[in-house]
Each structure stands twice: as structure tokens, then as C-alpha cells.
């Protein structure tokens with residue numbers, strides 16, 4: 001199937017000469033959830049702005065459903081819902097009218113029943129006749145999402161949707177994303193809460209200093225770069241790792257009170273059983289063993305560190 005979004009050799013140099021994107025290429029498949037990760041200033045918002053037709057690229061091309069985002073702006077924009085980081089709307093307008101108006105802006109016929117359904121989905125229905133200025137910060141965030149969904153887009157961009165919102169709203173947000181995924185909407189999100197991306201994304205893209213470091217299936221990425229670590233609490237401290245254990249990737253921790261064993265995910269029980277036997281044979285006694293798996297966050301931090 002042709003990708004819903006295709007990004008080819010995309011570059012952006014701002015008027016002041018700053019290169020925010022440098023030769024970025026990748027495709028986004030219909031119906032997937034892609035998490036775009038990157039430190040502050042990496043170029044994520046710039047990339048989203050170009051795809052949404054709000055910023056012109058300096059080089060390269062982006063197509064949405066085969067249409068060029070610059071030449072066929074109206075067509076491509078109609079397919080896209082964008083949830084920006086901040087609300088910039090008339091604060092005296094009501095929730096219902098604001099969301100209905102957004103739908104009209106995209107040239108769609110009014111559909112009050114659809115708008116009511118979105119407001120119900122986002123727990124905003126009770127507030128539909130309130131002016132925006134009467135809403136809490138979290139509710140304003142929900143209005144942003146309702147606006148972005150008002151014209152039934154096939155693609156939804158969520159730029160930092162959960163920054164500064166409470167736990168309940170974050171949960172609601174991810175439930176909504178799940179529901180939208182089931183209806184076939186393609187979702188691209190940026191977030192600094194990497195554990196959330198780990199939970200929800202099908203693929204992960206990492207951007208740093210305008211360059212795409214990788215874009216990969218989350219599970220493949222975890223398999224490839226994810227590692228496990230087993231910590232063995234020794235009953236007696238040791239000064240050095242016995243020579244008989246040289247075949248295992250071990251290091252000493254806690255001043256010789258711990259042995260830390262690094263191993264690859266999926267390397268099986270055989271290795272661990274072997275290590276425990278070797279510990280016995282070496283006369284090392286232990287009273288506890290714990291394991292820890294590298295998270296997407298660990299992988300992200302090491303990728304960004306390497307690229308620095």
C-alpha cells in the first residue's frame with residue numbers, strides 16, 4: 001500500500017540561516033501511530049509544520065495521499081487535523097461554536113450530531129455552551145483536540161498533547177488515541193513522556209539537531225537495542241571478578257557487594273542458569289537477584305548521547 005505521508009530529502013533553513021531540518025526522508029503508513037522523539041529544538045515542530053503546509057520547506061518534498069503539501073495545500077490540509085501546543089482562539093466564543101467553526105473552515109458541511117459526539121468523547125459536552133475563557137487549562141487542551149477532529153481528518157498530529165496536563169487527562173487522551181486508531185486514523189505524536197510513547201506507538205522516529213537518527217518498529221527497536229540487566233546481591237563483598245566468570249559480561253557494583261550481568265533480550269534462560277552455576281562453582285553466595293530491562297527512554301538517551 002502507498003504510504004499516506006511521504007517525506008523525501010526534506011530540509012529547512014530559517015530566514016536567520018538556522019538549519020532546522022537536514023535531509024530528512026521517511027514514510028508514514030496509513031493507520032499507524034508514530035511517535036516522534038527528540039530533545040527540545042530537534043526540529044519536530046518544524047517537520048510537522050511543513051507537513052501541515054504552514055511552513056515552506058527549503059528543499060525536498062512532502063506528499064500526503066500522493067498530493068504535494070505546497071502545491072496542493074487545500075487538498076492535503078483537508079486530510080489533516082493538527083493539535084498545536086497552544087490555544088489561539090477567541091476566548092469569548094463557546095466550546096460548541098468554536099469546534100463547529102473549525103469544521104466550517106475546512107469546507108465541511110455543518111454536522112451538529114458529529115460535533116456533539118466529539119464533545120462527548122472528550123468529556124466536554126457539559127461545557128458545550130461555556131465560553132473558552134471559562135474552562136480550565138486541561139479543558140482548553142481538550143478543545144484543541146476537538147477542533148483538530150472537527151473535520152473528520154484521516155491524519156492527526158498531536159504536538160506535545162500531554163505536556164503540563166494532569167494524569168486523568170493524559171489517560172483520557174491515550175484512550176482517545178486508541179479509539180481513533182481503531183477507526184483507521186493515522187496518528188503522529190511528539191512527546192517528552194517517552195514511557196507513554198513506548199506504550200502506544202507502533203513505530204518510533206528519533207530526531208536530533210534536524211537529522212532523523214532512526215525510524216523503526218518499536219518492537220524491533222526494543223529487540224535490537226534493548227538489553228537486560230541482572231543484579232546479583234552477594235552475601236560477601238569481593239575485590240575482583242573471579243577468572244572463572246570471565247566468559248560472562250559482568251561488572252562489580254556497590255563496592256563489590258553486587259555483580260551486574262548485562263545480557264541481550266531473548267538470549268534465553270540457558271545463559272542465566274549457566275551463570276548461576278558458575279557462581280556456585282566459584283563459591284560466591286548471594287541472597288537476592290533482580291532484573292531490569294532497558295526502556296525506550298534508555299535507548300533514546302543513549303542515541304542522543306552518541307549523536308552529540
Ligand SMILES: Nc1ncnc2c1ncn2[C@@H]1O[C@H](COP(=O)(O)OP(=O)(O)OP(=O)(O)O)[C@@H](O)[C@H]1O
Nearest residue numbers: 014016018020038039040041042043044045046047
Ligand atoms: N521561525 C524560526 N526562525 C528561526 N529559527 C527557528 C524558527 N522556528 C524554529 N526555529 C529553530 O529551529 C529549531 C527546531 O525548532 P522546533 O520548534 O522544530 O523544535 P522541536 O523539536 O519541536 O522542539 P521542542 O521539543 O522544544 O518543541 C530550534 O533551534 C528553533 O530555535
